Every structure is written in C-alpha cells, then in structure tokens.
Amino acid sequence: MTTPIEPGAAVTGAYSRPLLQVEDLRMYFPITSGTLISRHVGDVKAVDGVSLSIKKGETVGLVGESGCGKSTVGRTILRLYEPTGGRIVVDGQDITHAGGKQLRAARRQMQMIFQDPYASLNPRMTAAGIVSEPLEIHGVGEPRARRERVRDLLGIVGLDPDYGDRFPHEFSGGQRQRIGVARALALHPDLIVADEPISALDVSIQAQIINLLEKLQDEFKLTYLFIAHDLSVVRHISDRIAVMYLGRLVEVTTARALYERPLHPYTVALLSAVPIPDPVIENRRQRIILAGDVPSPSNPPSGCHFHTRCWLRTRLGNPERCVAEAPVLRTMGTGHEVACHFAEEVDGSPEQGLQVKGAGPAPTSATGGGSGSGSAAAGPVPGGAAVSAVNPPAAPPARSSRKRERS
Ligand SMILES: Nc1ncnc2c1ncn2[C@@H]1O[C@H](COP(=O)(O)OP(=O)(O)O)[C@@H](O)[C@H]1O
Ligand code: SF4
Numbered sequence: 310m311t312t313p314i315e316p317g318a319a320v321t322g323a324y325s326r327p328l329l330q331v332e333d334l335r336m337y338f339p340i341t342s343g344t345l346i347s348r349h350v351g352d353v354k355a356v357d358g359v360s361l362s363i364k365k366g367e368t369v370g371l372v373g374e375s376g377c378g379k380s381t382v383g384r385t386i387l388r389l390y391e392p393t394g395g396r397i398v399v400d401g402q403d404i405t406h407a408g409g410k411q412l413r414a415a416r417r418q419m420q421m422i423f424q425d426p427y428a429s430l431n432p433r434m435t436a437a438g439i440v441s442e443p444l445e446i447h448g449v450g451e452p453r454a455r456r457e458r459v460r461d462l463l464g465i466v467g468l469d470p471d472y473g474d475r476f477p478h479e480f481s482g483g484q485r486q487r488i489g490v491a492r493a494l495a496l497h498p499d500l501i502v503a504d505e506p507i508s509a510l511d512v513s514i515q516a517q518i519i520n521l522l523e524k525l526q527d528e529f530k531l532t533y534l535f536i537a538h539d540l541s542v543v544r545h546i547s548d549r550i551a552v553m554y555l556g557r558l559v560e561v562t563t564a565r566a567l568y569e570r571p572l573h574p575y576t577v578a579l580l581s582a583v584p585i586p587d588p589v590i591e592n593r594r595q596r597i598i599l600a601g602d603v604p605s606p607s608n609p610p611s612g613c614h615f616h617t618r619c620w621l622r623t624r625l626g627n628p629e630r631c632v633a634e635a636p637v638l639r640t641m642g643t644g645h646e647v648a649c650h651f652a653e654e655v656d657g658s659p660e661q662g663l664q665v666k667g668a669g670p671a672p673t674s675a676t677g678g679g680s681g682s683g684s685a686a687a688g689p690v691p692g693g694a695a696v697s698a699v700n701p702p703a704a705p706p707a708r709s710s711r712k713r714e715r716s
C-alpha cells in the first residue's frame with residue numbers, strides 16, 4: 310500500500326515543520342525452515358506500508374492491539390532494524406539506509422522509552438551509570454561534566470540526584486521508569502518513541518509518568534510517538550492518533566476527531582472499551598467485542614486485513630469487496646484519513662454514536678429524566694454484530710485535559 314506523505318491536520322501548539330516523515334514503511338521478518346540448509350519460506354509482515362508524518366513538538370499516539378506491529382514501527386523508525394522498504398526522513402535527512410556517522414547522528418536525535426522499566430534497565434548498573442551510558446557511548450563531555458549532567462537529569466525527572474549510586478532494584482516501578490526517561494533525555498533528543506511507557510506501571514503511578522512526559526515536552530520542545538494498546542491512555546496526551554491493525558494504519562486524525570467521530574469499524578470497537586466518565590452513559594453503553602486475536606502477520610487475511618473480525622462487514626451482508634480489495638487510506642474531512650471501503654456507513658451509525666459521549670442515543674438529562682432514544686443504547690447492534698454487555702475495564706488515571714494542565 311503506497312500512500313503519499315500526509316502532513317496531517319493543523320495542530321494547535323505544535324510547530325509546523327515535520328520532524329519525522331515515514332513513507333510506505335515495511336518491515337518483514339523472514340521465516341526460515343531447515344536445519345542444515347535454511348530456506349526462506351515466508352515473512353512476518355509486521356509493518357506493511359505505513360505512512361505517517363509528525364511535526365516538531367507534536368505528539369502522535371499509535372494505537373492497536375498487541376501484535377499489530379506498533380513496536381516494530383517504533384524500532385524501525387529508530388533504525389534498530391534495517392527496513393525492508395519505504396523511507397524514513399528525520400529533520401530533512403533520509404536515514405532509511407544510513408550507516409556510520411549519519412546513523413550515529415540520527416540516533417542522538419531519536420530515543421526510546423521502553424514499556425517495562427524492570428526489563429529495560431541493566432540490573433548491574435547504578436542509576437547514574439544507566440543515565441550516563443549514552444553520553445559515554447557518544448563521547449559527550451568529560452567524566453566530571455557527565456556526572457553533573459547525570460545529576461541534573463535525575464533532578465529533571467523528579468528523582469533525588471543523590472540516589473544515583475543506587476541499583477534499579479532499589480527503586481519502585483515508577484522511579485525506574487523515571488530513570489529510563491532520564492536516559493532517553495541524556496543526548497537532548499528531538500524525537501522520543503515511548504513504547505507503552507506506562508503499561509507495566511500501577512494505575513496510581515501512570516498519571517505521574519504521563520504528566521512528567523508532558524512537562525518535559527514543554528520544557529525541551531520534544532516530539533513524541535506515543536505507543537499504546539488501547540485508546541484510553543492516549544486521549545489527552547496526543548495531538549493526533551494513528552490506529553494500526555495488522556501492519557497497516559487504518560485511521561489517522563486529530564485526537565478530538567477520533568473520539569468524536571471515529572470512522573473505521575476497528576476504531577469504533579477499540580473505543581467501546583474506553584470507559585466514559587459519565588455513569589449514565591457508561592451504564593447503558595455496550596461493548597463491541599472483537600472475536601479472536603489479531604490474525605498472524607505471516608498469513609494475513611486477503612483484501613481488508615480486518616475483514617475476518619469486522620462488525621460492519623457482517624451488518625452489510627459480507628460484501629466481496631472487503632475480501633478482494635485492500636482499502637487504502639483516504640481522506641474524509643480535513644486531515645481525517647480512514648482505510649475502509651464503507652466508512653460512510655460508520656459515520657452517523659448507532660455503533661459510532663454508542664461510543665461517543667453525548668452523541669447517539671444517550672438521553673440529554675444526566676438525571677435520567679429523558680425519554681425516547683435511550684433504549685437504543687441497550688438494544689442489539691444491527692446486523693448481529695458481536696456485542697456484549699460486559700463492563701469496560703477499570704477507569705484510567707484521572708487526568709485533567711492537556712491544555713488545562715499546561716495553563
Ligand atoms: N524480531 C522479530 N522477529 C520476528 N518476528 C517479530 C520480531 N519482532 C516482532 N515480530 C512479530 O511482528 C509482529 C508485530 O510485533 P510487535 O511490533 O511487537 O507488535 P505490537 O508492538 O503491536 O504488540 C508480531 O507478530 C511479532 O511476533
Ligand atoms: S473494508 Fe470491509 S472489512 Fe474492512 S473495515 Fe471496511 S467494512 Fe470492514
């Protein structure tokens with residue numbers, strides 16, 4: 310799938326020049342068979358034609374179920390893998406196949422924060438050693454200056470600089486993630502790929518790390534690609550959100566548009582798992598349960614990869630086009646891209662309305678005095694889609710909106 314680089318919708322507060330441009334990125338992992346002579350028998354198509362651009366100072370959330378290729382996108386952008394195809398341009402420099410000096414320079418500009426602060430920190434190194442390591446690898450400063458910089462960094466992320474000589478196991482989960490953040494900041498990067506940075510943390514700690522990342526973004530003019538497996542986490546931190554399914558982007562738009570007017574059936578299903586902080590709407594809302602797991606990227610379904618699990622296709626009587634033809638990202642409204650042949654059927658549908666606060670069949674009065682359309686929320690989704698009245702997972706950490714926090 311080849312789509313042109315899309316500069317994205319205008320985003321308040323973000324700078325206009327793209328820092329990162331990714332075009333038709335592909336990352337295939339070869340599958341081999343045979344013990345003595347290994348033969349190439351197929352590929353795991355972890356990333357299969359992703360195009361995305363991120364402006365300076367912008368936060369783009371990348372969301373999708375486990376195994377859909379999010380981490381591989383992040384790692385390939387950082388050139389931890391050699392891309393199978395496509396282009397990666399950072400600050401005007403094509404680094405797709407860069408090596409040597411150019412790759413080292415690019416790596417200084419881009420850093421990663423990992424999901425699991427327990428696994429990603431070397432248990433045999435002190436906190437100061439971990440934060441100092443990138444400075445040493447890149448030969449930045451004299452030992453004394455590096456020590457000072459490490460103390461500064463520990464302070465910036467909210468740790469006591471005197472704790473630098475402690476080992477990872479002496480810190481809590483949240484503190485360990487702060488060490489990971491300090492390490493990522495050491496080389497003054499422009500772009501940070503945060504790969505599910507709060508998924509492994511207690512709910513009570515998650516909001517603290519999100520707030521820290523937002524504070525650092527303002528202070529150091531950082532650009533984030535923020536990876537998450539559900540839509541509850543990225544809502545307030547993201548300017549735009551890209552939804553990924555089985556190696557491809559299926560919807561890209563502003564965070565606001567995604568929550569107010571989701572246009573891809575997969576996004577609608579993901580949104581149905583996000584709790585709404587209004588008990589009246591929340592109680593009558595029903596979840597769209599996607600049957601089974603994400604299919605294997607080594608043998609993806611034909612046409613639209615989502616066709617084996619799509620509630621809209623079922624409702625439309627299983628049109629052949631979904632099986633025969635892969636939908637490309639197309640624009641439906643300013644900066645709103647969606648890859649579904651029948652996205653117009655999602656717009657204004659009961660399923661879309663059910664997931665959007667204040668829209669669709671919800672009553673106008675929170676006291677429950679309203680009559681009429683409320684019953685539609687409790688009724689079956691047309692077309693016999695897999696819907697169950699399972700309650701959504703526990704609410705995410707309560708956070709005020711990003712704009713309000715920044716004031
Ligand atoms: N190094 C690798 N070698 C082979 N397959 C891989 C490798 N890394 C990831 N994959 C496969 O690529 C797919 C996408 O993985 P990943 O990017 O980790 O997904 P996500 O981060 O969305 O959970 C998965 O099927 C995974 O098993
Ligand atoms: S193209 Fe067909 S299968 Fe794919 S999301 Fe749209 S309706 Fe569903």
Ligand SMILES: [Mg+2]
Binds near residue numbers: 379380504
């Ligand atoms: Mg991952």
